[in-house]
Amino acid sequence: MQAAETEYDVVVALNYYTPYVSGVTEAARVTAEGLVERGFRVLVVAGHHDPASPSRERINGVDVIRTRVVARIGKGIVSPSFVPTVIRWARRAKLLHLHLPMLEAGAIALGVRGVPIVATYQCDVTLPSGAFNAFQTWCLDRSHAVAMRRASVVAVTSEDYARSSRLARVMSGKTESLPAPAVDRSGGLPKFRDGEGLHVGFLGRIVEEKGLEYLVEGFRKLGPDARLLIGGDFAKIAGGSVVEKVRGAIGDDPRVTMLGFVADEELPDFYASLDVFALPSVNALEAFGLVQVEAMMVGVPVMASDLPGVRMPVRLTGFGRIVKPRDVEGIAAALTELETADLDAEQGALAARELYEAASVVDRHAALFTRLIERQVQPTRG
Incomplete structure (x- = not known):
């Protein structure tokens, strides 16, 4: 992969990417790969959470760069090179797609000028009680607020969730409902069944x-x-x-x-x-x-x-x-x-x-991204 010579249509930033498995990473993966199928050039930048995976690779047409992780705090990772790496590539791209929650989101958004930003907001972060966790939550909310203010669009899985969010007022007026793309899992056999009961x-x-x-x-x-x-x-x-x-x-x-x-x-x-x-x-x-x-x-x-x-x-x-x-x-x-x-x-x-089927949801992502790229909308100044 000759990433240094490539200009991308979309740079995607999130803390965890495949082979890590969660709803967020699966949604990011399916969307990124679906965009590639529709002719977009896509780069994903994520933390190198699994040393067994390469720091750079191409997965189903998506280029992936993983930045070195030096520490872990709860569910979060500390990767000093993550923010500058995302900013460097996003400045050379046509659109930046941020997946939140992500502590670094605000710093990234502040460092990217003249490039439309779509911030996909998955959920508020809720941590157990305690002074340190309260501080973490405060930092995350402030970072997410900065990213949302600078974003052209805040994508949410549902307006129902957006209205209930702690950051509802910040994202008000710029949300677009884009649920996670669901993969067709049909065609299986009931190999896990044990008897005729429920x-x-x-x-x-x-x-x-x-x-x-x-x-x-x-x-x-x-x-x-x-x-x-x-x-x-x-x-x-x-x-x-x-x-x-x-x-x-x-x-x-x-x-x-x-x-x-x-x-x-x-x-x-x-x-x-x-x-x-x-x-x-x-x-x-x-x-x-x-x-x-x-x-x-x-x-x-x-x-x-x-x-x-x-x-x-x-x-x-x-x-x-x-x-x-x-x-x-x-x-x-x-x-x-x-x-x-x-x-x-x-x-x-x-x-x-x-x-919710993946093809139609990715089509909606592609239409949104194309619209923003063509308009070259400047992020809202926070």
């Missing part, structure tokens, strides 16, 4: 904001034939996982299976094994839930928490049930209801595809 599934990082212990407690109120499949990494998680808390909730219940990381090629089989997908999130760190949309698109109804953004796929499609966060009895009732609910799987899948 099969409930979860997929995601095993972290605090997912509320998995409440899902487990609610599930355990179901009958003996029910099964709960929990897929997701808990070994390589920024900030650490809560796998022991989840295992404690499971106890010796043989109906619950911890699958660990589920590879991309196994995802169609995973979704094909489910009767219900559960997203029991408990706080604002979850603002959408890409996996719930992937489940809907293959005809699996969803039980989702009543949180801003998270509830919108169920609200807009009608394909599932919404429950209060941390409501164990509500979770049990919703799962029981969905087992016998008269839902049209074909119509539910169609509705989800029309709203």
